[in-house]
Amino acid sequence: MATDLSMLEKAEAADHALSAEMDRYVIVKSAIYTSGERDPREPLPPHDARGKLHLMGHDPRLARMPAQPTLFDFFKCRFGPATHMLQSARLAQKNGCSEKIVLACLLHDLATSGFIRADHGYWAAQLVEPYVDEEVSFAIRYHQVLRFYPDESVGYAYPQSYVRLFGADFKPGAYLDREYEYARKHKYYMSARLLTVNDLYAFDPDVHVELEEFTDIVGRHFRQPGEGLGFDQSPSAHMWRTINWPTRYL
Ligand SMILES: [Fe+2]
Ligand SMILES: [Fe+2]
Numbered sequence: 001m002a003t004d005l006s007m008l009e010k011a012e013a014a015d016h017a018l019s020a021e022m023d024r025y026v027i028v029k030s031a032i033y034t035s036g037e038r039d040p041r042e043p044l045p046p047h048d049a050r051g052k053l054h055l056m057g058h059d060p061r062l063a064r065m066p067a068q069p070t071l072f073d074f075f076k077c078r079f080g081p082a083t084h085m086l087q088s089a090r091l092a093q094k095n096g097c098s099e100k101i102v103l104a105c106l107l108h109d110l111a112t113s114g115f116i117r118a119d120h121g122y123w124a125a126q127l128v129e130p131y132v133d134e135e136v137s138f139a140i141r142y143h144q145v146l147r148f149y150p151d152e153s154v155g156y157a158y159p160q161s162y163v164r165l166f167g168a169d170f171k172p173g174a175y176l177d178r179e180y181e182y183a184r185k186h187k188y189y190m191s192a193r194l195l196t197v198n199d200l201y202a203f204d205p206d207v208h209v210e211l212e213e214f215t216d217i218v219g220r221h222f223r224q225p226g227e228g229l230g231f232d233q234s235p236s237a238h239m240w241r242t243i244n245w246p247t248r249y250l
Contacts, residue, residue: 021060026052027247032116054249065244068228071218075211078243079114084200086209092198101194103132103221104139106214108195114243120144123239130234131223135191142183142192143199148172149180154190154197161201 026049031040058064063077075082089106097105111123121144129137149172150158162170172180183189218224225232230240242248 018060024053025055025060026249027055027059028249029247056248056250057245059245059247062246066228068226069230069240069244070224071222071229072211072215074110074114074229074240074243079110082113082211083203083209085109085113086211086214087203087207088195088198088200089214090207090209091200092194095198097194097198099217099221100133100136101139101191101198102214103217104136104143104191104195105198106218107132107136108140108143108199115239127236127239128222130236131225132221135188136221138186138188139191139195142179142186142189143195145172145176145179145183146192146196147199148176151193154193156193156197159201 026047028044028047034040065077066073069077085106085108088108089102092102092105107128108124109120110127111117111120115127116123121141125137125141128140147159148162150156183192186192225234230237230244
């Protein structure tokens with residue numbers, strides 16, 4: 001009983017602390033988070049900033065990240081459920097793919113689950129590019145494009161799920177046709193293609209995969225910066241910082 005009460009008290013105290021923090025700050029969303037819901041050309045609705053500061057660090061509503069965050073910290077604190085990527089990585093392993101392809105599968109949709117959905121292959125590739133072999137980032141970048149184009153040589157057909165999602169008459173734009181032509185002739189074409197083959201369309205609710213199963217593969221093929229992702233001055237460090245602190249004013 002005593003523990004129940006103290007747990008309740010703790011929860012209430014945490015609630016109070018959060019609302020006190022929220023009262024202290026003005027938290028503004030970037031245009032890209034709301035574009036479409038509102039017309040980005042319109043001025044922002046006025047907000048009452050009297051007596052408040054504009055948030056320049058950790059968003060009190062989010063899980064706090066360690067000072068030197070690792071890839072797995074981002075998985076645990078900033079990405080949505082990773083079941084799809086974990087199951088794809090497991091499938092690639094089962095199919096005898098190389099460790100680099102397994103890693104590509106593990107990371108391929110991280111933009112969808114934690115950053116920006118549109119052009120997700122490109123964003124994810126850009127995020128990880130400084131830390132992985134170019135074969136891995138190529139596979140991640142082009143899996144998004146290759147998903148639209150069948151390749152019978154490896155038994156990859158146009159996904160039925162895309163017919164459901166986008167309609168039977170959806171056609172990729174001309175810029176994607178060009179990207180496909182480029183990727184098809186590239187030396188890493190088959191790496192990106194293998195990603196589409198292992199990119200599971202459906203989750204198997206009975207298959208449970210832990211992130212930690214891939215600790216060794218990540219250790220061998222993902223160059224984790226000592227300063228932590230976001231603080232290492234790589235060309236994508238600012239993107240990791242934005243995921244860490246998505247609502248900073250500047
Ligand atoms: Fe994807
Ligand atoms: Fe996927």
